[in-house]
Amino acid sequence: MYANALLNAFTIIAFFLLVNQPGKHIYAQENVNETGTSIPSNQNLPNTEASVASMQVQWIQLSLQFVIGGLVAGFALYFANRLLDHYRRPILRIAKDKSPVLRAFHSEVYSVSSPLLGAIPSIKTKYLVEYVANRIIVRNDGRNAAENCKAVLRIDGNEEKVAWISPTSGHTMTINANSVEYVDLCAILKGDQAQIVNDIRTEVSKLPTSGTNSYTKQTEVYEDSIKARTEVKKHYQSPDALPRVIAPTEDGWQQPPHRNRILAPTKAQIVITAKNAEPCVVDIEILAQPVDGRAIKFI
Incomplete structure (x- = not known):
């Protein structure tokens, strides 16, 4: 120009x-x-x-x-x-005084769809575990919209994109002037790992792999039950197999929990970039134990 x-x-x-x-x-x-x-x-x-x-x-x-x-x-x-x-120009910043915002959600470990199994009260056809998401508030204090914003979690020099809530296009976000948007940065398991894993293994073992159809009198194989048993046996052998702290992929939260990015306690950085604004970089620490439901703290 x-x-x-x-x-x-x-x-x-x-x-x-x-x-x-x-x-x-x-x-x-x-x-x-x-x-x-x-x-x-x-x-x-x-x-x-x-x-x-x-x-x-x-x-x-x-x-x-x-x-x-x-x-x-x-x-x-x-x-x-x-x-x-x-x-x-747009001016991006992370609202440390109001972040993280906590939001509980459930992640599905397994699910079976056979109507015959659903009629048995003692059987859990779906097993959900609860996590508490830590959302970061990103502000644009400028006078123009910040375009093509991306959120990245940087750990030991490696960068992984994390998910915006309701992204504008694909994995990016447009933040209007004097407005805010939210990033699901990570989530922490609610409850005791060992107890939850033990309960998962107990419940999946109750799923029958076959049964007699009361109408046709024919034996039916429950493929969903077989798959659920196989997946639990493969991924949940030990208590720490259920991840304690997870981060979403750029496509959001995945199910079951182990398909998300698994985080260990460490120091990290949140990086927010935009097409037409200077990047915003903030140092954080991923906690080993939650503090009032918070999995991170700002350094």
Whole structure:
């Protein structure tokens, strides 16, 4: 934009100078003396040369004035636009005083859909575990919308995208001027790991893998039960197999819990970037034990 403005200014100046360039050929007027005899034109040559020199000086002065004026105007326009952009730029920050916001949600460990199993009261056809999500508030204190915002959790030099709540497009977010949006940064398990894992294994073992259909009197194989048993046996052998602290992928929270990013207690950084704003970087610590449901603290 600024380069085009400068180019237009110089084009106008060049056109003006071309149109107003004084003539290069000066024709001397023939003089006649009192007797009617013509005076040779070369007798006027000194005056003509002086006139040409004077006009050339004036032309150079005029050219310099327009060139300098054009440069001043172009640079003034450029810096004025830069100052305006700086004044109106988006300014991203994380509201530490109001973050994290806690939100409970459930993650599904297994689910079976057979209607015959659902009719048995002692059987859990779906097992859910509760997590407490830690949401970060991201503010835009600028005068323009922050476009194409991305949220990243940086740990030991590795960067992993985390999820916006209701992203604008794909995995990115537009944050309007003087507005806020939320990032699901991580979540912590509610309850005791060992007890929950033991309960999962107990409940999945109650799922029958086959049964007799009361209408057809035929034996049916419950594929969902077999799959649930296999998955639990594969992923939940020990108490710590159920992740305590997890972070969402850029696509949001995944089910079952082990499909999310598993976090260990450590120091990390939250990085918020935008197409048209300076990045916001904040240091945090992922806690080994929650404090009032909070899995992180700001450093």
